[in-house]
Amino acid sequence: MSEDLAARVLEGDRRALAQALTRVENGGAEGDRLLKALYRHTGRAHVIGITGPAGSGKSTLTNALTAFYRKQDIPVGIIAVDPSSPFTHGAVLGDRIRMLEHWSDPGVFIRSMATRGAIGGLAATTFEAALVLDAFGKEIVIVETVGAGQDEVEIAGLADTTVVINTPATGDDIQAMKAGILEVADVLAVNKADLPGADTLAAQLAALLSMGPAREWKVPVVKVEGRTGKGIDELAAALAQHRSYLQQSGEMANLRRRQARHQIENILKDELLREAIARSGGQENLEDTVSRVAGRETDPRSAARELSRGLREPVAQR
């Protein structure tokens, strides 16, 4: 069944692609088999992460970039990540609204994903979804996430090239300095460049970058207007330059190792967590331990060490 679905994805069946993405997102054995079948067909796409604060124009910019690539007939896949409610785990995913102009283009595939509050596994899952689009034959895969928390920054950071969006009138340069988010950027975009303050912001960002440690890749600051498409060709050129830098400098090999390590470690963490819970008396015992820690009967470190003890013991004969 999964082999069949994987074959259909590789043949370019859009419905199969959509179903494959669901399986990968849901986790479980079917997703495992699918990725196993698809993985060796990946590594060809340019995966671009776009992140920035809510309202900075990520979806609009993604839309404009997509229009640019489609003019050259380059197939584009988009993963638009929006937050799940930490309370109900529900989500409203509305990024498609900004990308309606591409709805009838079979060369564009847009998938919305909710963060689902996965334990450390969110970036891993999003990256896997990007791999599925890669295997399907998308040459450009854009992963768009709100740059609000560590998880989201991490997702963007897993991309081959990471774009961080800033907009004028969202605070002074100290805001940019403390954000930490600047460090993951391979390209900085100043969006809404028609607004007053755009030039100042671009200059401040360039100055901030020049204060940092000298690196081989010089992070460009590009002014764009996502809504009108002004500056998009420049942004696309910067993205392409970063990619050829990766290839020519040999950094691509390091990047592929970093991505692989991240994937393995995250999946391993999930596995170990599940195993530790299962071997220490299951969810019930975990809840009980949580209550004891909350009630100050024991402390979190001792409790966690106690729960992980089962991992160190040999598995009972099956």
Next chain:
Amino acid sequence: MNDEGKIRVLVAKPGLDGHDRGAKVVARALRDAGMEVIYTGIRQTPEMIAEAALQEDVGVVGLSILSGAHMELFPRVVTELKNRGIGPDDVLLFGGGIIPGDDIVELKKLGFKAIFGPGSSTEDIIEFVRQNAGVGTA
């Protein structure tokens, strides 16, 4: 972790009326009930709605319309879904709006599992989706 039970719903407004309050209230209520709601905004063609349903691999499609063109547009959504290999067994279809009783009968024959008129409670809609929803990749 395994999320196989997650319900994904497309809430869409076909046609030209711009009254999206109802659709937004339903989207928000389903979200608060723990579902993932893809909302695509107003003035959607049946083709756009079907294409979004395909790409998002949703188990549920909810259509809202207040223009009176439901007998024109709702059946076309069903046709466009079928054109993309998505039949009534693959996706739960429901609608809402100002829709007369005779039309409701016709729409149910086409595969709409429920039509919610004015005064429907969001609790009823949530309950209906929970009871009947598939979860994609049927």
